[in-house]
Amino acid sequence: MQNRQDNAGDKTHRQVVIVGAGFGGLQTAKTLANTEVDVTLIDRHNYHLFQPLLYQVATAALTPAEIASPIRHVVRDAKNVTVFMDTVENVDTKTRTIGTKGARRLSYDYLILATGARHSYFGKNEWASDAPGLKTIDDAFELRRRILTAFEKAEMENDPEKRKAWLTFIIVGAGPTGAELAGAIAELARRSLVFDFRHIKPDSARIILADAGSRVLSRFNGKLSTRAHKHLEDLGVEIALNARVDHVDAGGVDIGGRNIAARTVIWAAGVEASPAGKWLAADTDKTGRIIVKDDLSVPGHPHIFAIGDTASFTAKSETQPLPGVAPVAKQMGKHVAQSILADRNGEKRRAFRYHDHGSMATIGRDKAIADINGFRFSGFPGWLLWSFAHIYFLVGFRNRITIGLSWLWSYLTWQRGVRLITGVNEPVQTAQQKSKTSRAA
Amino acid sequence: MQNRQDNAGDKTHRQVVIVGAGFGGLQTAKTLANTEVDVTLIDRHNYHLFQPLLYQVATAALTPAEIASPIRHVVRDAKNVTVFMDTVENVDTKTRTIGTKGARRLSYDYLILATGARHSYFGKNEWASDAPGLKTIDDAFELRRRILTAFEKAEMENDPEKRKAWLTFIIVGAGPTGAELAGAIAELARRSLVFDFRHIKPDSARIILADAGSRVLSRFNGKLSTRAHKHLEDLGVEIALNARVDHVDAGGVDIGGRNIAARTVIWAAGVEASPAGKWLAADTDKTGRIIVKDDLSVPGHPHIFAIGDTASFTAKSETQPLPGVAPVAKQMGKHVAQSILADRNGEKRRAFRYHDHGSMATIGRDKAIADINGFRFSGFPGWLLWSFAHIYFLVGFRNRITIGLSWLWSYLTWQRGVRLITGVNEPVQTAQQKSKTSRAA
Numbered sequence A, B: 001m002q003n004r005q006d007n008a009g010d011k012t013h014r015q016v017v018i019v020g021a022g023f024g025g026l027q028t029a030k031t032l033a034n035t036e037v038d039v040t041l042i043d044r045h046n047y048h049l050f051q052p053l054l055y056q057v058a059t060a061a062l063t064p065a066e067i068a069s070p071i072r073h074v075v076r077d078a079k080n081v082t083v084f085m086d087t088v089e090n091v092d093t094k095t096r097t098i099g100t101k102g103a104r105r106l107s108y109d110y111l112i113l114a115t116g117a118r119h120s121y122f123g124k125n126e127w128a129s130d131a132p133g134l135k136t137i138d139d140a141f142e143l144r145r146r147i148l149t150a151f152e153k154a155e156m157e158n159d160p161e162k163r164k165a166w167l168t169f170i171i172v173g174a175g176p177t178g179a180e181l182a183g184a185i186a187e188l189a190r191r192s193l194v195f196d197f198r199h200i201k202p203d204s205a206r207i208i209l210a211d212a213g214s215r216v217l218s219r220f221n222g223k224l225s226t227r228a229h230k231h232l233e234d235l236g237v238e239i240a241l242n243a244r245v246d247h248v249d250a251g252g253v254d255i256g257g258r259n260i261a262a263r264t265v266i267w268a269a270g271v272e273a274s275p276a277g278k279w280l281a282a283d284t285d286k287t288g289r290i291i292v293k294d295d296l297s298v299p300g301h302p303h304i305f306a307i308g309d310t311a312s313f314t315a316k317s318e319t320q321p322l323p324g325v326a327p328v329a330k331q332m333g334k335h336v337a338q339s340i341l342a343d344r345n346g347e348k349r350r351a352f353r354y355h356d357h358g359s360m361a362t363i364g365r366d367k368a369i370a371d372i373n374g375f376r377f378s379g380f381p382g383w384l385l386w387s388f389a390h391i392y393f394l395v396g397f398r399n400r401i402t403i404g405l406s407w408l409w410s411y412l413t414w415q416r417g418v419r420l421i422t423g424v425n426e427p428v429q430t431a432q433q434k435s436k437t438s439r440a441a
Helices: A002-011 A023-031 A051-058 A137-156 A160-166 A176-192 A222-234 A276-280 A326-344 A379-393 A397-413 A431-437 B002-011 B023-031 B051-058 B137-156 B160-166 B176-192 B222-234 B276-280 B326-344 B379-393 B397-413 B431-437
Strands: A015-019 A038-043 A047-049 A068-070 A081-085 A088-092 A097-100 A105-107 A110-113 A117-119 A168-172 A206-210 A237-240 A245-249 A252-255 A258-261 A264-267 A271-273 A301-306 A359-363 A367-372 A375-377 B015-019 B038-043 B047-049 B068-070 B081-085 B088-092 B097-100 B105-107 B110-113 B117-119 B168-172 B206-210 B237-240 B245-249 B252-255 B258-261 B264-267 B271-273 B301-306 B359-362 B368-372 B375-377
Touching: A015 A023, A023 A038, A023 A110, A023 A326, A051 A137, A051 A176, A081 B137, A088 A276, A110 A326, A137 A160, A137 A176, A137 A264, A137 B081, A160 A168, A160 A258, A168 A176, A168 A252, A168 A258, A176 A206, A176 A222, A176 A237, A176 A359, A222 A237, A222 A359, A222 A367, A276 A301, A359 A379, A367 A379, A375 A379, A379 A397, A397 B397, B015 B023, B015 B105, B023 B038, B023 B110, B023 B326, B051 B137, B051 B176, B088 B276, B110 B326, B137 B160, B137 B176, B137 B264, B160 B168, B160 B258, B168 B176, B168 B252, B168 B258, B176 B206, B176 B222, B176 B237, B176 B359, B222 B237, B222 B368, B276 B301, B359 B379, B368 B379, B375 B379, B379 B397
Parallel strands: A015 A038, A015 A110, A038 A081, A110 A301, A168 A206, A168 A264, A206 A237, B015 B038, B015 B110, B038 B081, B110 B301, B168 B206, B168 B264, B206 B237
Antiparallel strands: A047 A068, A088 A097, A097 A105, A117 A271, A245 A252, A252 A258, A359 A367, A367 A375, B047 B068, B088 B097, B097 B105, B117 B271, B245 B252, B252 B258, B359 B368, B368 B375
C-alpha cells in the first residue's frame, strides 16, 4: 500500500477507492473490472452478503455460505481490483485520503461511499440487546440462536406462564424483513419442529407481527398488501397494526398500550444510514443518508459519490427518495462507475435514472407477492416468481445450486437443514451491540 | 420434569438418563428407542456433531450444518426419548439425581456418562488463547476465522517479516486431527486462495506440522505412517518430529529448541476427559477417563456407566486402553443399552468386547491412509474408501447428499464453499476459553 500511496500522484486520477462491498459497491467494482483505473474495494467483512435471504439464515432454512461469497473470489479475475478487509473510520477530503481501523491511510482520486445501513431504534438504543435486528450474518446467528433456544427453554420450563413467554415471538416492523421473518418463524413452529418435542406443542407458539402503520408491506399497493396480510394470518401469524412500541425489555414489549410477555423480540422497524455522512459533514436526510446530486456525487465533492443505502436521491418526478433496496444500489453502483469512465474520456456525466422493475416479498414456504411493472402476482405464482428471481440474482453458481436444492428439500420435507444453536449460550453481547463498536466499513 | 421426578419411584428402574449426545450417548438412546424404559438425553448443544469432519469446517470446506444434526430431530420417532439442552454439573449417587446448570435435578435409575473429551494443554492452559484446539463447532468457527483472517492481514501488511508471520501456520500434534488440518490448510493456501490476492502469494505460506513423537499418525503401522508423511510433504507441509513445544504466545512457538514466528497456532496435541470422573470421585487414568469394569459400569456403581472418551477400558488381551474414536464410543453405547435391557429381563450382563474394523485418516483432497482388518490402503484408493465411509456414517440423508455434492464441487474446482470470516474481528475470547466456562454436558 505504501508504494500505492506514493505513486498515487503520477497516476492521473486512477485511484478509485470503494468503501463497502454490498450490492452497490460490488457493482461499481465489477463495472470497473479490467479498465484502466486502479480499484481498491474495502469492506469490514470478507464476504458479499445477499441480504434479501438473510432472514432464511436467521430461521434455520439456509446456511450463511449459501447467501455469502468471498469478495476477493467474486473479483478474482479483475486484476485491477484489490480487496482489503478493513474498517474505514474517516475521510480527509483535503489530502484525499481515508483512514482505516488497520491504521493505514489510502489515497483516492475517486471515492465511492457504499457503506450501507444499520437498524435504528429511533433513539432507544437500550432496546438493542432485548430486540436485536437483522443486518449481518452475525445478527442472523444471534436471531437463530434466540429463536431455537426459546423452544429448548420452553421444553424444560414447568411454569405455564414462563413457558408461554418462551413461546411468544414478537417481530416489530411489518416491512419485507419483518413479514418474511414472521412467516418463517410461524412455519418453523407449526411444521418443522412440531414432532420434535415431548413437553410442549411448538405449534402453540404465538408469532406476533406488530407495526405502527395501518397495513403490512405498505410499500406495495393496497391489494397486494391485503393478500400478504391474509397469507400471514393463514400461517398463524397475529398481526397488530397501528401498534406503536412504547417499551422493550427482557420480559417483553409494551405495544399499542398493552404489555405482551415474550422472551424473543426481533427488531425490523427501521434503519439508519452508516456514518459516511458524518465523515464528510455532508447534508443528510432524517435517516442519515447523504443527499446527493443528480449524478450521485456529494455536493461540493465531484469526486466523491454516495450510493445505495448511503445515498438519499429523489428523482425529479418523485416526492420520496428511492428506497434502500438492492436494485437501486446496483443501478447506482453501475452509474457511478460509468461516470468515472466518462470523466476520464472527457465525456459529460449523465444524471442517474432508476429503472424500477418492481418489487416482491415472500411469506412462508410457498406464497409471495410481487409487483412487476404493474403486473401483480400473489400466492403460489408470486412465490415461484420470487424464488426464481432470488436464485437468479444470487452471486455464484455454486450458491444457486445449493440454495435450489435446500429449498426443494425444505419444500418436500418441511424440514430445515440448519437447526444449530451456536455461539454463546447466554446473551452476553448482541450482534447489534457488536455492530455499533465495529461499524460498517 | 417435576412430575417425572415425583413418579420416578413407581416406575421400577425405568428412568435412564444419558449425559452427552456424541457418538456414544446417541447410540445408547437409539438402541433404547421405543423400548419400555424412559430415556432422557441431555447435551449442552442442540446438535449431534460428526466430529471426524470438523476439521473441514475449520478449513472452510464444509458448513457446520453438513456435519451436525439437531439431536431431537434424530430421535424424533423415539417417543420414549426426551431431549434437554442443558449442562450437567454434578451427580448425587445417594439420591440418584443429577444437577444441571438449568438449576433442575433429574432422577435416574440408570445413568450413562458420555460426556466426551476436551483438548488438554498438559497444564499449560495459558496457551489456550494463542493455540486454540478443535472440539466444537464454535472452535471450528474460531479456527476458520483465524486461518482466513491471517491471509487478509498478510495482504495488508507491508513489513516482510510481519507478513511472513501471518503466513506461517503451526499445527501442534500429528495425530489424525493435526495431519488432516495441516493437509487442508496447505491445499487452501496452494490451491483455493492462490489467485485471489494481489500483494501476497498464498502458496508461499508455511504450514508446519510438529509432534513430540518420532512419526506422524503413530496410531497407524509404520508403512502407512510413512505414506502419510510423504502425502503431507507432497502437499507442501513441513513436518517437524521429535519437536516438543516449550512455549506458545501470540508471536509464535518455541519448538524443538528454536523459535518460529507464527500468528496462527493450532493445538491438536492432546485431550483430557470431561470432569465426569470428578462428579463420582471415581478412579481415572492420567487423562481423566473413568476406569470402568468389563461391563462398562463404574466400580461401586452398577447402575452408572461411562462410555466413549469418558471411559478407560482395557481389554484383557491388551495393554493399552481403547482409543477415543467414534467406533469405540458407538459400540460402547450400544453395549450399555443392551446391559440395561438385560437387567430388566433378569438376564446376565455381558462383558464388553470391541470389534475393531480398522481406522483411517485423510490427507488433503484425494489422499488417505486406511487399515481395515489388516488390509492397508493409501493414496487415492485410501481416499475413496475414506470418503464413502464418512458419507455412509453421517447422520441424516440430507447431510449425505449435501456433503457428497460439496466434496464433488471442491474436487472439481479446488474451491471451498465456506470462506466466511464470522464472529468477533478481534480475538477477545477464544472458543477454548468459552468451552472451559461452559463445560461438556
